[in-house]
Amino acid sequence: MGRILIVGEDAIRAGQCTDVYFQRVVEVMEKDGVNPEVTMEVTAAVLPDPWGVFCGLADVVELLEGVPVNVEAMPEGSIIHQNEPVLRISGRYRDFAVYETAILGFLCHASGVASAAAHIRLAAQDRPVYSFGSRRQHPAIAAMVERAAWIGGVDGVSNTCAPEGIPLAGTMPHAFVMCYPGTEETWSAFARGAGPEVPRIMLADTFADEKMEAVRAAACGAKAVRLDTPRSRRGNMRAIIEEVRWELDIHGYPDVKIFLSGGLTRADVAAYRDIVDAFGVGGAIANAPVIDFAMDIVEVEGKPIAKRGKRSGVKQVYEMPDGRRVTLPLAAPAPEDTVPLLVPFIRNGTVVARPEMDDARERVLSRLSGLADA
Known part of the structure; x- marks a missing residue:
């Protein structure tokens, strides 16, 4: 008997589901003894709409638990805008380089589904909306699709493999x-x-x-x-x-x-x-368009550095009482009466906070009415 062609969880956790150039450069760096302390940030230069929904962080936290890195991120369900860092990872580059493919895959796909669901939830106003689209995706990711749709605001989902707590319809x-x-x-x-x-x-x-x-x-x-x-x-x-x-x-x-x-x-x-x-x-x-996140180095050995088209230095996003945001260098003083949006999830490989699905959903729903004219 043959087998269904899917990548197992063990292979993803082992960093074996990655773009081959990450494996190759890690081998070269190992031979040369190069392994700098870096900070990488995840941002989207362009969004399909003026705003989106950040989703997929729970899988990133699961993946990086036990890896000697620090992770700060916006909580799942946060409303996101282009060019804002939504997640940053600090650690020795070789320790997490091979995970970049999976990290971006988790975030890009889930955020795309959650964003589409939120925009449709907003368009429906008080009418219930149900996610009937898992048959349009590979069954191996049905749970992710339905979870992201639920976080985005749908009232129920059709797939029986949806995470516990989501109403089936x-x-x-x-x-x-x-x-x-x-x-x-x-x-x-x-x-x-x-x-x-x-x-x-x-x-x-x-x-x-x-x-x-x-x-x-x-x-x-x-x-x-x-x-x-x-x-x-x-x-x-x-x-x-x-x-x-x-x-x-x-x-x-x-x-x-x-x-x-x-x-x-x-x-x-x-x-x-x-x-x-x-x-x-x-x-x-x-089948929503993915959020096209990129993951880029912004600091090496404590010094700001970035490739062309990116802003160097570690950053924080602050939200003002009226909902406006400003992105500043992390070392800059926080503006008065603002809330920093990137918060710790992993410290030296130890998980200090885990994203909760229903908290993320409530975060989305609590913000939708203010986004009606966006």
Whole structure:
């Protein structure tokens, strides 16, 4: 029997999942006895949007526990802007060089998912949003995708491997509908057989017009109907949704809600939030553009130094009472009444703080209303 092609956790922890040039230069430096004390900072010169969400730090802390380094970072769930350092690592370069690939992978991907989820959460306003996109990613990273989406503000996720504490959400696949002799038989079976904790949300677009299937599903006990109409059949999607709402109301089902899914974008969520009760969002969250972080040396043996295009010297980001920020050299006096955003997580290889998923989520949600016009 073959094996599924994934990289195991042991290989990542051992620094074996890395770009080959890190292994090569470490070998050269070992031969020459070169191993300077350095500080490296992680920043993003460009973001997909004016702001993003910092995520993935928990995996970085797990990876570097026991490695003789110091790590300071913004807490997970922090709102980030371009050119701000979000994380810094200090130590002997050879001791952590091979981990750069994994560190950036953790942060870039998770921050991209969390950022997309937060922007969609903001676009939805008071409408629930659920992450339905783990099938758009390799299953080996499903837990990461759902965790990042939850931190970004979604109300639930679909994948059963999501970390404990995240609500699971899902309706039914079209394949289920097609396994019964007719749609009424499917809906009735679901109403009878699903556990009492499962919402009676019925697909209403498998074979017939959405508004007619919606009314028939409501008659079979649906508390909500899901429209997952393929783009090739959509036409004017708003008109379809309005027709479904009209027919449900006029046939005596005003309390039956409308759940929309199927290739939704942030713009779709904003456009339909006034007539849709909840959204299932897939690729727009799971396939979100990564945050293009880079990890660069800013100090060697206590002296500021940086490559072209980067600012040398160790820095701190301070937040003012009105939410504005300023980035200054770490040695500079902190401005009055400001809060330093990069805080310790590892000291000499010992973890002094661990990111908590729900704290990170609350950090995002507490800031979203102030970002509405960003």
